[in-house]
Amino acid sequence: MxxxxxxxxxxxxxxxxxxxxxxxxxxxxxxxxxxxGISKQRIYEILKRAKRLNYVIKRKRLSAxxxxxxxxxxxxxxxKIAEKHDLITRKHLAQLLxxxxxxxxRHLNRLKESGVISKLFATIRSDRLVKALQCxxxxxxxxxxxxxxxxxxxxxxxxxxxKKKGIRLERMLRSPFISNQKQEEQKPSFRPWV
Numbered sequence: 001m002x003x004x005x006x007x008x009x010x011x012x013x014x015x016x017x018x019x020x021x022x023x024x025x026x027x028x029x030x031x032x033x034x035x036x037g038i039s040k041q042r043i044y045e046i047l048k049r050a051k052r053l054n055y056v057i058k059r060k061r062l063s064a065x066x067x068x069x070x071x072x073x074x075x076x077x078x079x080k081i082a083e084k085h086d087l088i089t090r091k092h093l094a095q096l097l098x099x100x101x102x103x104x105x106r107h108l109n110r111l112k113e114s115g116v117i118s119k120l121f122a123t124i125r126s127d128r129l130v131k132a133l134q135c136x137x138x139x140x141x142x143x144x145x146x147x148x149x150x151x152x153x154x155x156x157x158x159x160x161x162x163k164k165k166g167i168r169l170e171r172m173l174r175s176p177f178i179s180n181q182k183q184e185e186q187k188p189s190f191r192p193w194v
Contacts, residue, residue, distance in 0.1 A: 018032060022043075074103065093122050137171055
């Protein structure tokens with residue numbers, strides 16, 4: 001004779017609702033945990049048990065094609081920021097939009113999947129690195145000086161890695177000596193034929 005509880009032949013009403021909601025909406029396990037007051041592990045176990053009892057577990061995925069970028073306010077704001085800022089972190093982007101990082105990431109990923117925004121936009125994770133790269137672009141400091149200023153030992157290797165990744169780091173040189181030299185090079189030298 002076996003001990004313990006006999007396995008249930010079907011799911012309870014709450015478990016059926018969880019499976020139905022998981023299949024029909026784009027809710028994540030975290031959202032379901034907050035709604036039903038149980039842990040992620042418990043939801044995982046319910047889904048696993050439902051699968052064993054021959055329930056279909058097919059999560060609805062929201063593709064980039066289902067999302068209308070022209071009507072979404074968050075996407076419009078992200079596009080405006082993408083036109084102005086080349087170097088930005090996802091965290092700073094979420095702060096500029098005053099939304100959560102998860103919401104910002106979802107909208108940003110949909111924009112990247114559809115090809116509206118470059119895949120390299122908001123890929124840098126460190127605010128300090130963004131500031132160092134902006135300093136390198138805007139000031140006439142050498143890579144070693146920028147590295148010392150922001151605490152990087154080999155800033156030159158960071159620059160070469162970012163360039164290999166595809167991030168454009170064109171410098172805005174503001175030195176008057178260089179601009180005068182360029183103007184002299186551009187003047188045509190005219191010699192009359194003798």
